[in-house]
Structure formats: C-alpha cells, structure tokens
Amino acid sequence: xxxxxxxxxxxxxxxxxxxxxxxxxxxxxxxxxxxxxxxxxxxxxxxxxxxxxxxxxxxxxxxxxxxxxxxxxxxxxxxxxxxxxxxxxxxxxxxxxxxxxxxxxxxxxxxxxxxxxxxxxxxxx
Amino acid sequence: xxxxxxxxxxxxxxxxxxxxxxxxxxxxxxxxxxxxxxxxxxxxxxxxxxxxxxxxxxxxxxxxxxxxxxxxxxxxxxxxxxxxxxxxxxxxxxxxxxxxxxxxxxxxxxxxxxxxxxxxxxxxxxxxxxx
Numbered sequence: 001x002x003x004x005x006x007x008x009x010x011x012x013x014x015x016x017x018x019x020x021x022x023x024x025x026x027x028x029x030x031x032x033x034x035x036x037x038x039x040x041x042x043x044x045x046x047x048x049x050x051x052x053x054x055x056x057x058x059x060x061x062x063x064x065x066x067x068x069x070x071x072x073x074x075x076x077x078x079x080x081x082x083x084x085x086x087x088x089x090x091x092x093x094x095x096x097x098x099x100x101x102x103x104x105x106x107x108x109x110x111x112x113x114x115x116x117x118x119x120x121x122x123x124x125x
Numbered sequence: 126x127x128x129x130x131x132x133x134x135x136x137x138x139x140x141x142x143x144x145x146x147x148x149x150x151x152x153x154x155x156x157x158x159x160x161x162x163x164x165x166x167x168x169x170x171x172x173x174x175x176x177x178x179x180x181x182x183x184x185x186x187x188x189x190x191x192x193x194x195x196x197x198x199x200x201x202x203x204x205x206x207x208x209x210x211x212x213x214x215x216x217x218x219x220x221x222x223x224x225x226x227x228x229x230x231x232x233x234x235x236x237x238x239x240x241x242x243x244x245x246x247x248x249x250x251x252x253x254x255x256x
Contacts, residue, residue, distance in 0.1 A: 008158065014156075014158075017156045018156045018157065020152075020156065021152045021153045021155075021156035021157075022153065022156070022171060022172055022175060023172055023175050023176060023179075024171075024175050025189075026189050026190060026192065027189075027190050028190055028193070034190050037190075038190060038191055038193075038253050039253065040193075046194075047193075047194040047197065048168060048171050048194065048197065049157070051168055051197060052157035052166065052167070052168045053157065053158065055157075055166065055167035055168050056157060056158060056159050056166075058167065059159065059162075059166070059167065064162075066201070066204060067167045067199075067201060068200070068201055069198070069199060069200045069201065070167055070168070070198070070199050071196070071197060071198030071199065071247075072196070072197065072198075073195065073196040073249075074193070074194050074195055074196065074197070077193075117196075121167075
C-alpha cells in the first residue's frame, strides 16, 4: 500500500535552526568554504535533518503511533544554496504488518535522486 | 590521520545527565517543521548521541568538519518525555579504511536515571582524509 507522498523544503535558515536545536554545529552545514575544503560540492543539509523530515512524514502517516525503529543510510548529500530552498520528496510504502507492528519502506528524493539509502521505519499500530 | 584500530570495542564515559524539558522538545520539533506532541520527535535521541559522538571525537582529536554521517539507526524501548534524565554511552563497534577515509561504526545506548535502556542508536561516521 502506497502512502501519500509528502514534500518538504530545506533552506540555509532551516539548517542554522536545526544546528541550534540538535547541537550539531558541524560547519559543513553552514560554511561553503569549509564544505568545499573537505571535497563536498557546497553546504549540505545535515543528514539528520533530512532524516528528521522523513520521520515527520511517518508521523504524518501514522498520527500518534509509537515508532519502534527507524534507520537509513546517507547516500547522497543534499546541497542547499545560499538563497531559496531545495525540495525533498518523501514517499512511503507499507511493506507489511505483523504482531501489531507495521513496516514502512520510504523513498526520499531530491531532484529525482535518492538521498537516503533503505530508509525504513517500524511503527506500533 | 587514520584513526587508531585499538579503538574498536572501547566504551567511552557516559555523557553528563541531560534533563529533557518540554521547551527542548518543542524547539527540536519546531526546528524540524513539526509540532510538539507531548513526547520527543522520532530523531530526537540524536541530541544525546551527538553529544557522546562529540566527546569521542574530541578525545581522539578528530576534527568534526572531517566527519560525514554515513548511516543512522534508532531502536526505541519507549518514547522520550519531559522529565526524563538521560545519558548516552558510546562504544566503537567497528573501524575500517576505504579509499583514504575511516569508516567508524558506533553504538550509543541512551539510558534514563534508573539505568533503563530508552533507545539504542547506531551511527556510521565517515572520517574524510585529506584530499
């Protein structure tokens, strides 16, 4: 069963705010020069920020449900320009329900390219 | 600088107890575009795990800006709510080198003040070597 795709926008201001809330002040998420110095194409979103947006999609599909596990790989960086934002699409597919637990496989893309590898959530209910 | 192989299996000291507040949960929820629901957003335990990771990187003199996140998993025992007092204890579970980068796998156990496990987080960190 496919779940309704959700779209999120990421801006540099979101990354600054997320850094403050999460404590992750890695400069590769703020500073173009530092990001390029380690071989990145520019300022990239915290993988954990993209993952948090994917989690929000799960929370939207299963309001109030307890999440039992959630995981993904960070396969492609999301490059966030200084002005404007980038759009992330989060699609989901229910893979099965067993013993009160529902497994959801997600597909998280930016510009048609997958940015998270094998994102999977298990929720109770 | 490659990371020292003898790290594998090493457990680092627990982070100092962290009191979860409604304000903190609200800030995290809103910073990820959501609304506060009375309990922690799904990825909130990263706050604890990140503090443990930072302490580990500092102890090993690894620069944070050379670290890129490779993989993250959370397994939850129960939701985190305001009033919880949590600590995270990080163990290095694996280390390998690929193409000049160190691939460091870590497990951080988040426990409450009774010692009960609240969440297990697994992180793979890619330490990018000099170009």
